[in-house]
Amino acid sequence: MMVESLEGGDLCIPSLNTTCRPMSVTHRAMLIKTLLSCFCLLTVMLNLLVIISISHFRQLQTPTNLILLSLAVSDLLVGLASMPLAINNLVSCQNIDKISCALSYLLAFILTSASVGSMVLIAVDRYVAICYPLRYSFIITTSRVKMCVCLCWMCSVIYNLIILKGNWSQIVLSNPCHEVCTIIIDYISGAVDLILTFFGPVIVIIVLYVRVFVVAVSQARVMRSQISAAKSNTVTVKKSELRAARTLGIVLLVFIICLCPYFFPSITGQDTTTDGNSLAQIFLFYCNSTFNPLIYAFFYPWFRKSVKLIVRLQILQPGSRESKIM
Numbered sequence: 001m002m003v004e005s006l007e008g009g010d011l012c013i014p015s016l017n018t019t020c021r022p023m024s025v026t027h028r029a030m031l032i033k034t035l036l037s038c039f040c041l042l043t044v045m046l047n048l049l050v051i052i053s054i055s056h057f058r059q060l061q062t063p064t065n066l067i068l069l070s071l072a073v074s075d076l077l078v079g080l081a082s083m084p085l086a087i088n089n090l091v092s093c094q095n096i097d098k099i100s101c102a103l104s105y106l107l108a109f110i111l112t113s114a115s116v117g118s119m120v121l122i123a124v125d126r127y128v129a130i131c132y133p134l135r136y137s138f139i140i141t142t143s144r145v146k147m148c149v150c151l152c153w154m155c156s157v158i159y160n161l162i163i164l165k166g167n168w169s170q171i172v173l174s175n176p177c178h179e180v181c182t183i184i185i186d187y188i189s190g191a192v193d194l195i196l197t198f199f200g201p202v203i204v205i206i207v208l209y210v211r212v213f214v215v216a217v218s219q220a221r222v223m224r225s226q227i228s229a230a231k232s233n234t235v236t237v238k239k240s241e242l243r244a245a246r247t248l249g250i251v252l253l254v255f256i257i258c259l260c261p262y263f264f265p266s267i268t269g270q271d272t273t274t275d276g277n278s279l280a281q282i283f284l285f286y287c288n289s290t291f292n293p294l295i296y297a298f299f300y301p302w303f304r305k306s307v308k309l310i311v312r313l314q315i316l317q318p319g320s321r322e323s324k325i326m
Helices: 027-056 063-091 098-131 142-165 187-224 229-267 276-299 301-311
Strands: 002-005 012-014 020-022 171-174 180-185
Touching: 027 063, 027 276, 027 301, 063 098, 063 142, 063 276, 098 142, 098 187, 098 229, 098 276, 142 187, 187 229, 229 276, 276 301
Parallel strands: none
Antiparallel strands: 002 180, 012 020, 171 180
């Protein structure tokens, strides 16, 4: 049996009249709350910049960036909803009803599935770009990517409704002071979710990227042997594709690193409880939504350039959508 819960009851104690009375908050707790709130704010701001950049500038609306846009939307929602809820449960003393408890889990599960689906789409996109460069523009089109992204989100909603459907009655609100939101997922549903949300996508991503970098290394050796001017132009394109694959590979690696601790208890057959380690695992997973746009900022010149235009409000000028960013 797998138990998922939102933490926070340890900061409250029941009083004689059965009402909730918060305990004194330590400096350490306030420091943790401030730090997590900063991560939350940073997550919202950075992913909002990614969304505005790709949505506004036509040159950035490539098939690859449309998948990044989907990932940024899920990361933004994590920063707007999931992270504040976790922070609130950590430091506050508020009751929660079963409907709110169920919706919070449903939203968190949908965003997780959508992020995983976007990561798989990114891996497939880079695989086709590196391994089948001449056919890439025919296989990966803007309309097909939009359709795949929509299907990804629709499947995430339907899949999690099915997974959680049989477990709504098993929502438990414990602790007479602070009603800790807990949902008990049966073993079969937990095993299926572990395979479809973790093992399956991670294996697909690793296999595709191993293939990508094997092909990229072999192509680099061939390109170094070419000395004609015509071939040198091709080298530039290949280097651009390889640079994009490397950057997105870092995004995928960080995603897997952040995902593993969250699913580790399930992998080892343990329950996910409300101890401090569970909270750290949850927030490490959430902080992946902060790391993604930071990686773009370090490795994507177009993102840094578009941020400058957004901050300077130059996107409000006529014709700014057609600006050369890349």
